[in-house]
Amino acid sequence: MGNDIDLNLYKVFYTVATVGNITKAAEELYISQPAVTKAIHTLETNLGGVLFIRTKKGVTLTEEGKVLLEYVKNILTEARNAENKFNSLIKLEEGKIRIGASATVSKHFLMPYIAEFHKMYPNIDIEITNELTINLISDLRNGYVDFLVTNLPTKEALDMDITVCAKLHDTFAVSKKYLEKEDKVYTLNEILEHKIVTQKEPSNTRAFLNNYMKSNGIEFKPDIEIVSYGLVTEFAKAGFGIAYITKEFAKEELESGELYELNVVPKVEERELGIVTLKNSALNYAASKFVELILKDIKE
Amino acid sequence: MGNDIDLNLYKVFYTVATVGNITKAAEELYISQPAVTKAIHTLETNLGGVLFIRTKKGVTLTEEGKVLLEYVKNILTEARNAENKFNSLIKLEEGKIRIGASATVSKHFLMPYIAEFHKMYPNIDIEITNELTINLISDLRNGYVDFLVTNLPTKEALDMDITVCAKLHDTFAVSKKYLEKEDKVYTLNEILEHKIVTQKEPSNTRAFLNNYMKSNGIEFKPDIEIVSYGLVTEFAKAGFGIAYITKEFAKEELESGELYELNVVPKVEERELGIVTLKNSALNYAASKFVELILKDIKE
């Protein structure tokens, strides 16, 4: 956009035009009167025409100057709007964060961060999409969400950046209603003599469980399969069997004693929760601030 | 309109944003690459946020940068529009001239100038208002016309600037049908023995005639009074009597011999044709150019 003239001169022009007096305009602009005189002159020579008629009482616009002024008004208000908009985005006075995460992660992991962030920046909209990880990934690719918070590892992540934001610990837990608490170390086979409650495939958690079983040489089939993770703990609490759960997502039940953890060997490996973003595409400022908030915890 | 940031930086920003590459943008802007780098940096610090993400393949806009770009596009196109508009006004590629003048002046004086001007600048609209001088003056005051071309003197001209643009010579003329041509010097009283054809009051010409008569001690009453000056010559040509005419406005009739001038003493004083503009208000560029064209002739 080959734009020749010095846009800053328009600021001076505007002030002089509205004030109608070079000396006063200079005061308003906090520069000297000769500076303004010169600015108007260079603008006039650059444009190739006269903008003001100089009188002893001040200056008045020529007809062409009046026409120009209308354009200049638009230019300057748009510039002001640009500044304001950018500012409010940076100051987090407005904006939107679109997070993709499972209902479980949303409830048990994100919730406190969202609450904290919302308290700090109440005008930032937060939109959460709860779906299966596979769907979330396509949402991310299609630009429907800014980033995901999901269990790792997520395969096919060549076009994505992953940042670990928490460690997850799976375990077997059960209600006393189903199995009296005992100070005992369970083998996997002993566990499998019981009814097993777990999530239905496909799910990251279930895939992790399958893999764990397989690496211990066991081809297994659970007794109760549930789509919603939330219901897994409910079924366990109701005494339907031994549930495969993630400790971080069942804190309440474990702390209240509604469920207790079984001491099983071999221990289930540690998993990770990660923030997934699209490579080569930046988060908006609000989203990056939110991610920062999450990561602050893990840094320590 | 307290606008803080350097508007010229937006030009650089725009180029970088669209090219997506600082080095190439520098080429396009005919400045060095470090200059562009620096410009973007200062813009970023002035705005207080990041505009681009630097990669090894170039730069890409942040989300906030994308938002800013939309505003900047508007700013730059409006600036370009402003330049273009001003330019075409100055180049006389567009514009309008509104002239107030009597039908006589329009026909016998302005016509050739209008033709010449229109040939030079065919896109300038020329609007002519024909009315009595009194009405033209109020049109001028009300801004309905840019300037007047009228007989002088025009009273009540304190708020107006007057520039003489031609000399006018009134005289008595007659057709051979009415009075056989004689090589004779007429006194005013001899003239008055005939039928007199002249314009009806109010009119500048008639006022001038009245004044001329009065200064020669004569209270006179014409025999035929006509509103339209054009018809005065027609009536004279038809042999109704001796007409009071302006030589400059009856060239054809005098040259063709349809009318001939009577040698009357004392001679009628010279009158002036003037361009009348409103004080403290500038003509638009097209109008001022037109006035220039008229005045070019009298200068010589």
Place this chain on the structure above:
DNA sequence: TATAAACCATAACTTACGGTTATGGAAACC
């Protein structure tokens, strides 16, 4: 797997120009 090429960042230097002060002239105001 060197080698070259592409890009942005930084540093040190130069200069043009946007600012300054000082002054003048010409109306307008008391």
Place this chain on the structure above:
DNA sequence: GGTTTCCATAACCGTAAGTTATGGTTTATA
């Protein structure tokens, strides 16, 4: 007629926008 109000001009100054040179890092190339 003195004072004030304006804009224009001249001479000077400092900064910030430009310059060249260089470096580091990644990506493409042979």
